[in-house]
Amino acid sequence: MQNSDIDAGLTPPPLMPKVERQRLHDTVVEHIRRFIVEGVLEPGKKLNERELCETLGISRTPLREALKVLAAEGLIDIEPNRGASVSKMDEAELRETFELMSGLEAFSGELAAERMTAVELTEIKALHYAMLACRAQNDLAGYYSRNQAIHDKINEAARNSALRQTYIAVNRRLQALRFRSNFQIPKWDSAIHDHDEMLKALEARDGKRLSAILRQHLLDKRDAVLQVQSREDAAAAKLKA
Template identity: 95%
Template sequence: MQNSDFDAGVAASPLMPKVERQRLHDTVVEHIRRFIVEGVLEPGKKLNERELCETLGISRTPLREALKVLAAEGLIEISPNRGASVSKMSEAELRETFELMSGLEAFSGELAAERMTAAELAEIKALHYAMLACRTQNDLAGYYSRNQAIHDKINEAARNSALRQTYVAVNRRLQALRFRSNFQIPKWDSAIHDHDEMLKALEARDGKKLSAILRQHLLDKRDAVLQVQSREEVAASVLKA
């Protein structure tokens, strides 16, 4: 999907219903955010307002309001003369942001192992098994949504509001890249192995072990993303030659 154009990506997705007027603002933001995360709207792509309005069944006013929200999150860049486009991180920015997230995830895990309730652990286990089911069906989008829910629940269980605020802001910028890190099957399966180990550490209330697993998990994602981007750049240069 990452190499398809916008129309092809929308046609291939089974989860693109017309937006209802109720909760219109939040729904539009969520739809466009998902387009970005799943690669329907690729990094650097200029947004066509007419196409987006037709796809979502909305007028330009709610669309532009949603784009402002996404711009504040760092997912969209808005230029007075060129319109809106999907943000694209430089290699240096990508490395630094993943390094920061690895630290945030590690700290979340250390605190969560101490503070997580039995009910929260049971919820994470249910998400874990649902995630494994998606893997057997090669459902990357379904897998990713449950994967991110697990990481999010761990962060929430840390019960640190300052950490939570920073985590949410940084993670929004990395979601599309984290999704891309699973394009290769070996990387996908390696991530599942990491999640198996995370669950064992949570059940044992071993904060130090969970912290170490999460830190390396994010650094491995960084390396996988860099490999994907490097191959795409080589392929693009060959096409231009």
């Protein structure tokens, strides 16, 4: 018993500094990711490390570690001697990535309608009504977070780990663009209608119907994003002229 007590006393202390550092790392990554998604940091924008450090209240070391993670996710471009900038997809890449995502979402819906539990369906309903409340208040950020939670839960309910990993990787690259697809009120309201239909299909366990809705929902987002990007590119070109 004494030996056991002695051994216990010699056990190294908990690795709290590493835990805290990991929390800081995750927090910095999440903050910058949100800045990108919500358009605070726009596509193509060169990042000012000093300003970001001041905004987040951190040193350059955790910032640079976070930027490496975001670069691996395809959200940040890092060029030697030129620093980091927010990634910007060209039209062809945007079209192809949304087409891929439409397929992933469609497959998720088909499987989820079959495999989703009653508890998961209840959670999605709650998110749906919270999302509608945000729309009524013109709270785009709140709407978007609940919107994405719904799509994420549908993907999780598909219970396919390979699909899950691919979905997460592709969706990270599209989150900022999906956010931008609701800048136009008619497009935003059209997305709300799609979500109403998604919920009906889930309640009916109609996988084919849900799959078709999700596929078109993503292709409509692609078209909305292309319209926004086209106008912005035209405005930028006009300023340069």
